[in-house]
Amino acid sequence: MQSQNPFKIFIVDDDAFCVNMHEQYLLNLNYNTISCFSNGNDCLNNLNQNPDVIFLDYNMDGITGLEVLKKIKRYDPSIYVIMVSGQKNIKIAVDALEYGAFDYIIKDNLVYDKMTLIMNKISLMKEAMKKSTSTFIEISKNELLDPSLE
Template identity: 45%
Template sequence: MLHKPKKIFLVDDDPFCLNLMKHVMITNGFADVHTYEGGAACLNFLTDEPDIIFLDQVMGSVSGIETLKAVKRFNPDIYVVFVSGQHEVAVAVESLKYGAFDYIVKDEKLSTKVSSVLTKIKDMGELLAQKPTSVPKRLRSFFGSVSLGLLLVPMMLLSC
């Protein structure tokens, strides 16, 4: 599905959901799938450099939001997708506010929703790959004039 093999972490304290999610990943062609029963366990293995983390909202000692914040501090480029039984919009908004890529509610359509998010991540990766890496000329000229202005202001203050 995605061009290069992706490393996926699945984090959920419910063994049934964890196994279901793992099955969905394997069905979608992902082989490098790691499962963790809590946020702390996931955080201990961030140095393994996952590309995508599917994260439960409500877990034991380390909540999904706390885990998300730590993941984003470690590497803001990791796609984090919340998978939760919480139907409240405020919970979804909070997760997106802290950098989650998407929020999925656990229900009978979970497999379809996960496949859809994986497609969105693939599309996002393709868009980012097309993005030019050089800084646009307008931006360079803006920052050039800003830095020139920063040099002139102290000199003007000294002459007063």
């Protein structure tokens, strides 16, 4: 039995079918801490749950995915936001990345392969950051203990 993945994931999409498909796919990959929202405002109202990763639909009724992205990044720039869209529009992708999206993926027949690649990339990045932080802390401790290292 594989262990549970430590990420807290939000899925935000006004298409219930897409939400259910994305959630089931991530559950199959052993991501078990998933919250789903049918609109951007509900997502924003729950950011205090401190998600690690948010899969955010671009085209939703009411507040757009781009506006939600901007607010998420103002709240906590360290949240990995992946913009998901049915539109193959390079301008939308560029705008999303400029406003802090980690990646932009198209809802097509490769969407789940892309989700897997992105989650693996995020895992590797978080692991590398954890190692570099622990190395920095270890160096700092040594400097405190041995002033000749300065």
